[in-house]
Amino acid sequence: MNNLEISSLQCFIALAEHTSFTQAANRINITQSAISQQIAKLEKQLKTQLFHRGRINTLTHSGEILLTYAKEILRLEQEAIDYFKEPELEGEIRFGLPEDFATVFLHKVLSDFSASHPRISVSVECDLTLNLLNSFKKKQFDLVLVKLYDQNDFPNSVEIWSEKLVWVAAHNYTHRNKSGAKLPLVLSPKPCVYRARALEALDKANTPWKIVYSSPSFAGATAAVKAGMGITVLPLNMVPSGLDIYRDKSLPDLEDTHITLLTKENAKKSVKSFADYVLKQLH
DSSP states (O other), X not given: OOOOOHHHHHHHHHHHHHOSHHHHHHHXXXXXXXXXXXXXXXXXXXXXXXXXXXXXXXXXXXXXXXXXXXXXHHHHHHHHHHHHHSTTOOEEXXXXXXXXXXXXXXXXXXXXXXXXXXXXXEEEEEOOHHHHHHHHHXXXXXXXXXXXXXXXXXXXXXXXXXXXXXXXXXXXXXXXXXXXXXXXXXXXXXXXXXXHHHHHHHHHTTOOEEEEEEOSOHHHHHHHHHTTSOBEEEEGGGOOTTEEEOOOTTSOOOOEEEXXXXXXXXXXXXXXXXXXXXXXXXX
16 A cells, blocks of 8 residues: 555545535645545545545545544644754744634644744733734734734734624524514623624614623633523634524624734744744634
């Protein structure tokens, strides 16, 4: 059996995570036919079917097993490259990000970066986006990951992704839409970008609302929504298990949110290395 190729494993992981050949191809910037060829090559090489083909391509049992190995192989490859590329980097990095991002993404980013850069210490602080921006302007952070309306105010900003916000509720949740009934909302307190987007959209649509639960804690807000207290607003790729996109024609659409990484001017090499790593992991 020939060795597994990194490019084939990258295609495999992209399709496993996005379930669509179109989305997988966009994710790693190659054609759909190239993705299909690499998956077929892997299946022939391993003599097993990796996906149940359809509108949504789901992993077979063999695919689930390979996914674990593939992620570890790519992680080790990147770790080796990073170590020999910049083994001398050291120091402390001050990193700020919202708690919901930390809950969903932070563990993976920090654990892998720390393994390849053991002499760099990353100090993390979670807060609401507008508070993080104020602290960043005061040079209290080396870099911050934030939700922006417009990144033009920050010359050293890099947009990681742009995604439409969605209304989110518990499974089988139904709002009793009586005449004049206010929509119950679970939102973070001011100043929160998601809160501002939601209330602005509802006010423009003349939809009455009331905030029934307000907390800066992502875990606390998620628990309140799961309990059926009300609905909330999240980016599509951050809807946690146990909650669903709430589809109600009476609710207004929400504008896109721009997830952006800001790095201070004249950042030291260790900060630039960490910024590059965050971009690579989350882009």
